[in-house]
Amino acid sequence: MLQSLALWNPSFTAAMQTELETGDSPFTIFNFSNVDSNNYPSTRSCVLRGFLFDQEKTNVLVFTTDKRSSKYKDLLLNPRFDACFYFHKLKKQFRFRGTVRMISDDLTPVIAYENPSAINEQSNDRADSDTSSVDDESQSLISQYLSLSNNEGSCQITEPLHYKLFSPSFIKSFEDSSVSLSDLGHRMTKTESVSKTPTAEEWENERLRVWNALSRNMRKSYKKPLPGSPLTEENRKLLDAINRGVDGNNSSTGYENFVVICMFVDLVDEVVLGGSGYDRRYLYRRTHNDTWKEHEVCP
Structure with a gap:
């Protein structure tokens, strides 16, 4: 099958749209956390794009x-992350955990999507153990979410990421064809699937799309002096010139500094605060064959 909405996606998207339609801000703000080079947690408020x-x-x-x-x-x-969204109107909180990949002028994600049937064969043992007991499975999922990391071992930004992500051009051509979507997994071999993942050109087009969607003032920020550098008189003058749009001698467009961060999610924790005193909580986990499992747990 082609990629489809994760179990958490409809609830998250609906909450986000409700907030944007009824709230005061045109943006979705969230808290993004990662670990810095000194192994300290680092959290920032970011704008979802x-x-x-x-x-x-x-x-x-x-x-x-x-x-x-x-x-x-x-x-x-260390590309591992945790991101937290809170939607006031519906009183819903979503926490996402996974790994990021980035799109810059010299870095693009490497996707290693495998034949779903092959993944199913490789994960039979895990599937059997996962379905042995609903309670055991829920407890395992809770432990995974509360642990320091969902993935053991190394986690490098350049490592191929096993994720069901197809090339936009392939999806379009496939949808225009007469082949049944349900037959895709059976027809694709591992060798064939490599060409179905996003190309370098498509990654760059995505970076450009996000860039063009930014406001003019936001794009200006990427031309400014090195973030965190001393506010010298020279930097003060450059900032003023950029803000007024009179930095004609500055050859930088800012695009060379622009990076798109992609959050590939493995675990989701959704909490719904009920007005009647009955709160609800759902945990979602992405499995080896790129399907999602959902469990309702005590809030």
Whole structure:
């Protein structure tokens, strides 16, 4: 099957749209946490820029950063993240955990999507143990979410990411064909699937799409002096010139510093605060074969 909405996605998207339609802000603000180079937690408020390739079915959330920022450098060393959204109108909180990949002038994600049937064969043992007991499975899921990391071992930004993510051009051509979606997994071989993942050109087009969607003032921020550098008189003058749009001698457009951060989610914790005193909580986990499992747990 082609990529489809994760179990958490409809609830999250609906909450986000409700907040944008009825709230005072035109943006979705969230808290993004990662670990810095000194192994300290680092949290920032960020602006969500939607879904990767402007497609909800990718289930990949994106936001932006400056290539010169400490956040970018920290994520190069450790791409694991935790992100928290709170929607006031519906009183819902979503926590996302997974790993990021970034799109910059010299870095693009490497997707290693495998044949779903092959993944199913490799994960039979795990599937059997997962379904042995609903209580045991729920407890295992809670333990995974509360643990320091969902993935054991190394986690490098350049490692291939096993995720069901197809090339936008492939999806379009496939949808225009007469082949049944349900036959896709059976027809694709592992060798064939490599060409179905996003190309370098499509990654760059996505970076440009997000860039063009930014406001003019936001794009200006990427031309400013090195983030965190001393506010010298020279930097003060440059900031003033950029803000007034009179930095004609500055050859930088800012695009060279522009980075799109893609959040590939593995675990989701949704909490719904009930007005009648009955709160609810759901945990979602992405499995090896890129399906999602949902469990309702005590809030």
